[in-house]
Amino acid sequence: MRQRRHQIFWFAVITFILCGVVQVSAGRLDLSTVLCIDEIIDLEPERSWIPVGCEVVDCCPGCPGPPIDWRINVRGDLLEAVVLKFENLAPEQASQLGIKGTGRWEGTNLQVGKGETLISGFNVGGSSALPVAVPRLVVNKEGVRRLQQTAAGEADAGKSPADQDKDRGQMEVLVEQMIGDYVVNEFRFIYRITRCPRPVLPSDKIDLDNNTTNDSAVILLDGRTGSTTCADDTIFRGSDIIDVGSVLTNGACNSEVAVFSDDNAMQFLTPVNSWTDPTTDVLRVNMTPILHAPVTFWLVRAGELARATGDLANANLLYNSNNVGIAFDGTFQDISGTAGAANTIGTGCANIGAIAGSAFFTPNRLNVYYVDSAFTGVNCTGNRNIIFVGTTANNQTLAHEFGHSFSLSPANSGGHTNGLPGFDGTNIMQGGGAGRTHFSEGQAFRMNVNVTSTINVNGVRTGPVRNPACAPLTTSNICPALALNATPK
Amino acid sequence: MKLIALILVLMVSTASACRRTSIQQTGQPTLSPEQALTLRQTVMTYLECEECEQGELEAVVKLGQTAVPTLSATLRDGPSQASRELLRRQLSDTYRRLKEYEKTHPEAKVSQSEEEYVKTYLDNYIALYQVRAATALGSIGGPEAKRALEEASNKPLRDDVKATIKHSLENIK
Numbered sequence: 109m110r111q112r113r114h115q116i117f118w119f120a121v122i123t124f125i126l127c128g129v130v131q132v133s134a135g136r137l138d139l140s141t142v143l144c145i146d147e148i149i150d151l152e153p154e155r156s157w158i159p160v161g162c163e164v165v166d167c168c169p170g171c172p173g174p175p176i177d178w179r180i181n182v183r184g185d186l187l188e189a190v191v192l193k194f195e196n197l198a199p200e201q202a203s204q205l206g207i208k209g210t211g212r213w214e215g216t217n218l219q220v221g222k223g224e225t226l227i228s229g230f231n232v233g234g235s236s237a238l239p240v241a242v243p244r245l246v247v248n249k250e251g252v253r254r255l256q257q258t259a260a261g262e263a264d265a266g267k268s269p270a271d272q273d274k275d276r277g278q279m280e281v282l283v284e285q286m287i288g289d290y291v292v293n294e295f296r297f298i299y300r301i302t303r304c305p306r307p308v309l310p311s312d313k314i315d316l317d318n319n320t321t322n323d324s325a326v327i328l329l330d331g332r333t334g335s336t337t338c339a340d341d342t343i344f345r346g347s348d349i350i351d352v353g354s355v356l357t358n359g360a361c362n363s364e365v366a367v368f369s370d371d372n373a374m375q376f377l378t379p380v381n382s383w384t385d386p387t388t389d390v391l392r393v394n395m396t397p398i399l400h401a402p403v404t405f406w407l408v409r410a411g412e413l414a415r416a417t418g419d420l421a422n423a424n425l426l427y428n429s430n431n432v433g434i435a436f437d438g439t440f441q442d443i444s445g446t447a448g449a450a451n452t453i454g455t456g457c458a459n460i461g462a463i464a465g466s467a468f469f470t471p472n473r474l475n476v477y478y479v480d481s482a483f484t485g486v487n488c489t490g491n492r493n494i495i496f497v498g499t500t501a502n503n504q505t506l507a508h509e510f511g512h513s514f515s516l517s518p519a520n521s522g523g524h525t526n527g528l529p530g531f532d533g534t535n536i537m538q539g540g541g542a543g544r545t546h547f548s549e550g551q552a553f554r555m556n557v558n559v560t561s562t563i564n565v566n567g568v569r570t571g572p573v574r575n576p577a578c579a580p581l582t583t584s585n586i587c588p589a590l591a592l593n594a595t596p597k
Numbered sequence: 598m599k600l601i602a603l604i605l606v607l608m609v610s611t612a613s614a615c616r617r618t619s620i621q622q623t624g625q626p627t628l629s630p631e632q633a634l635t636l637r638q639t640v641m642t643y644l645e646c647e648e649c650e651q652g653e654l655e656a657v658v659k660l661g662q663t664a665v666p667t668l669s670a671t672l673r674d675g676p677s678q679a680s681r682e683l684l685r686r687q688l689s690d691t692y693r694r695l696k697e698y699e700k701t702h703p704e705a706k707v708s709q710s711e712e713e714y715v716k717t718y719l720d721n722y723i724a725l726y727q728v729r730a731a732t733a734l735g736s737i738g739g740p741e742a743k744r745a746l747e748e749a750s751n752k753p754l755r756d757d758v759k760a761t762i763k764h765s766l767e768n769i770k
Contacts, residue, residue, distance in 0.1 A: 157686050161679030163641060166670035168633035169663070238682045289630045292637070293679060414709050415717055422691060424705040425698045437704065482728040482757035484647050499757045500725035503691060503718050508647055519650050526651075540645040542684050542722065 138543070139297040140532035141595050144304035145255050145276060148186065148247050153297050155534075155543065158192070158241040158283055160230045162292040171290040177228040179286055180211070180220050184279030186255070186301060188248045192218045192241040201239075205229045219246075243281060243297065259303045276301035298532075311351035312389040314344070314365065318372070319395045322347045325369035326431060326549055326594040330585065331383055332361035341588045343549075349390075355383045362585045365391065366553060373399045374433035374556045378572050399434045401510075401568050402473040408453050409480040409499070410444035416478055419497070419506040426507045426536060430547040432555060434563060436474075436510070443468060455481035456496060457488035464491060472566045474513060476506065484540075487512035492562050504536060504544045511537050511547070513562045514555035515577055522580025522590055530591025550592040554578050628663065636660060640667055644676075644729045657733045665737060669745035672730035672762075673752075675723035684722055688715045720755070727758045735765025743769055 139153050160176060162168075182190050194202065194216040202216050209225030211218055218227070218241070232238060255276055278300045285293040316325055327344040329352055338361035344350050355363075364378035372395040383389055405416045420438045427434050443449040452466050453459060463469050463477075476495045483498035485505040495509045516537050517523035524539035525531035536544045537551060547555075555561055556569065558577035563569045578587035628636060639660060643653040657664055676684075692711045699706055707714065731749065734742040746769065750762050 155687060155690055157683055159679040159682040161682075162677050163680060164637055164667055164671065165674045165677045166667050167677075168628065168637060169666045170627035171633060232678070238678055240682060240686070290633050291630065414713070417706065417708050418695075418714060418717070421695050421699070421705040421707045424702065425691075425695055428698070428702070435702075435704070480757075482724070482761050484725065486648050499755075500721050500728055502721060502725075503688065505647065519648060524647075524651070539651065540642070540647045542645075542718075543687055 138295050138533050140300070140530070141298070142300045142302055142593060143595065144302050145252065145259055146304045147596070148252050148299075148301065152242070152244045155545065156243055156295070156297065158243065158295045160239045160241075160285070161232050162285070162287075163294075164292075167287055167292045168290050171292070172288045174231055174233065174287065175228070176230040176232060176292070177226060177286045178230070179284045180209075180225045180227065181280070181282040181284075182210075182220055182222045182225075183282075184222075184299075185277055186248050186251045187222065187245060187279040187281075189219050189221045189246040190281045191244045191246060192220065193244065194218065195240045195242065196237040197239040241283075243283075245279060245281065245297075245299070247279070255301070262303070276303060309351065310387040311353050312355045312383065312387050313391070314346075314350045314352055314367075315390050315392045316346070316348055316350070316367065316369070317392060317394045319347055319369055320371040320397075321369075323369045323371065323431070324596075325367050325372075325395075327352070328366040328368075328549060328553070328588060328592070329355070330361065330365075331355040331363040331380065332357065332359045336360075338362065338585065340585050341592055343592075343594050345594065354387045355389065356385050357383055365393065366549075366557075367393050367395065368431035368433060368549060368552055369395060370428050370431050371398055372433060373397060373569070373571075374431075374552065376557055376571050398428075399563065399568050400437045401434055401563060401566070402470075403436050403438050404470045404473060404475050405438055405440045406449075406453065406468055406475060406477045407440060407442045407444055408450050409478050410442075412444075412478040413440060413442065416440060416476070416497075419501070419503060422503050423507040423510060426504070426545060426547075427510075429545075430536075430552065431549075432547055432552045434514075434555070434568075441468075450480070453477050453479065455479045455483075455498070457486060457490060457494070460488050460491045460494050463494060469494075474510070474562065474566075476509075485509045487517070489518070492517075492560075493566070502542050504542065507536050508544065511551070511555065515558035515561040516551055516554060516580055525590075528591065530589070530593065546593075548591055548593040550588045550590040551580075553588055553592075554580065554590070632663075636664060636667065640664060640671075640733075643733065644671065644726050654733060654736065658736045661737060662739055662741065665734065665739065665741045665745070668730045668734050668737070669741065671726050672734060672745055672749045675726045681719065681722070684719060685715060688718050724755050724758050727754065728761045731758065731761045731765045735769045738770035 197216050199216055202213055206228035210221030210223060211225045211227060278298055281297045283295045284291045314327060319325060324345050324347055327350060328341045329339055331339050333339045333355060344352050363380045365380055367375040375393050375395060382391060407413060407416060420436060424435055449468055452462050453468055469475050474493055476497060478497050481498050482500055484501045485497045487509040488494040492513045497505060512523055519539060525535045525537045526539050533541050533543055534546045536547055538544050557574045559573040559575035560577045564573050580590050583589045639656050643657045646653040692714045695707045731746060734746055746762055746766050
């Protein structure tokens with residue numbers, strides 16, 4: 109009898125697994141960000157839209173036809189609900205959708221509470237505009253207040269910022285679009301909650317001079333904070349005079365400061381030998397002008413000036429808004445009618461030798477070739493000053509290739525961030541996609557200070573470097589984690 | 598022993614019914630939900646990859662004929678309506694940010710109108726999907742893939758897409 113029960117049990121288990129009754133987890137992660145407690149208010153994830161419909165054009169081979177249902181999961185102690193504001197969805201259409209779970213309509217706003225909710229019956233197709241939902245997260249304000257009190261208590265109890273518990277849970281919204289049992293599209297937003305930098309007073313200070321736009325700069329601090337305690341990449345924010353807690357004489361600790369601010373070059377002070385034990389120190393950091401990396405655009409294909417100009421503008425916007433401290437100055441050379449240009453340059457990295465010896469190359473700067481070939485972009489391993497952009501590139505390709513040139517490489521060792529912990533689809537070094545808008549501080553640090561970055565190789569930056577370079581996946585007391593990130597920028 | 602045999606027969610037949618990739622009357626393979634998810638994710642990773650140096654095409658080719666209907670539809674129609682709408686919104690948002698940025702950073706000038714800007718990258722997006730689909734169909738091969746490429750070769754597509762289709766047809770097995 110016991111044996112039979114075992115047999116039936118295993119039969120059930122195996123059948124369960126084979127039939128795929130287990131829910132398949134969503135693969136795509138649209139947004140995974142870190143917020144400190146004080147930043148939690150009602151959140152509207154940046155650039156987040158959820159169109160009703162399948163991700164691929166045939167939805168899934170052989171799967172049943174419309175309608176599409178939405179399975180929505182709202183999770184996390186601090187999350188009360190998500191409000192989905194629908195565009196292109198008439199109230200009468202909304203009222204015809206079935207709801208199982210906690211969802212309720214207010215006009216064309218759907219408020220969905222915690223747990224799982226099923227919205228059924230979206231009919232899409234035809235010529236009408238696609239319904240699109242814009243999510244807004246509603247947080248539990250009382251829960252946030254309690255968490256703030258806990259964090260303040262820790263600071264009051266004398267814990268240094270580095271010692272305060274960082275992890276405060278997370279909030280997650282997952283929207284899976286389904287046809288029958290088939291998930292045909294999904295959108296996933298995760299907010300991980302941390303403590304805010306809250307130094308114990310009295311405190312040593314960092315004084316930022318010439319912070320151009322009075323930006324909320326990001327400071328990474330290494331130093332000694334206890335008899336044997338070394339702070340490693342503790343993050344502080346501020347625009348002028350910033351409390352950093354008690355930083356002691358260096359002892360055996362690495363002591364340095366990196367500052368990132370938009371419209372200024374990244375400042376890297378290493379080693380910092382001026383900290384003393386009393387909390388009266390003020391470390392002055394002079395924010396110097398942003399670095400300008402010269403770039404020559406070689407327009408091998410006719411009619412590419414407008415696109416190249418747009419790509420350059422977006423690269424400048426992305427690097428600046430992420431506090432990388434590097435701007436790009438473009439010079440455009442239309443060589444589409446120049447005899448021999450296309451042959452010499454070719455359409456890929458095989459020609460880098462010929463290119464570097466030709467008139468279509470400017471040494472010691474970035475050279476970007478817009479060529480007539482169907483690919484997106486590539487930065488050549490054999491010469492990091494050479495980038496090709498093809499006919500199917502998107503508006504973030506150039507910024508991405510600059511990242512490779514600035515030492516975020518090779519792709520399969522952290523140069524691409526796909527699947528790496530702490531990264532989502534918004535990172536510029538994601539190996540594809542059109543929603544890439546962010547660099548982490550870990551990436552910005554490497555792009556600036558790695559000896560292999562072309563910003564240093566080309567002499568655009570002359571400050572201290574990491575030699576050997578911090579490989580993307582190397583984390584140590586002198587190499588911050590690649591995913592180390594401070595938001596908002 | 599009889600019970601064990603019965604259980605084994607049940608297991609095999611159930612598993613077979615659940616997992617089999619069958620061809621329906623429509624010619625479309627029927628996949629289980631998790632097979633369909635794997636296919637979608639594998640195909641999407643390839644369609645959108647930047648340098649594609651991490652085995653993205655090889656993973657699609659490994660799916661074999663199962664991927665041909667999706668790739669054929671992608672070659673014919675490009676990205677889905679939902680994906681296009683998402684990109685259109687991202688591009689419009691980027692354009693507005695660029696115009697705002699331009700006010701304080703004149704060196705970062707965008708010469709195109711919003712409509713031109715969105716069209717430039719939306720057209721590239723459609724072409725990217727079609728180019729990738731044509732490449733994968735050529736690498737997978739077989740009569741269905743060849744038929745999809747031949748049909749597409751007669752359509753008024755962009756030159757870079759046409760060139761890829763031609764190359765795929767010349768090299769298809």
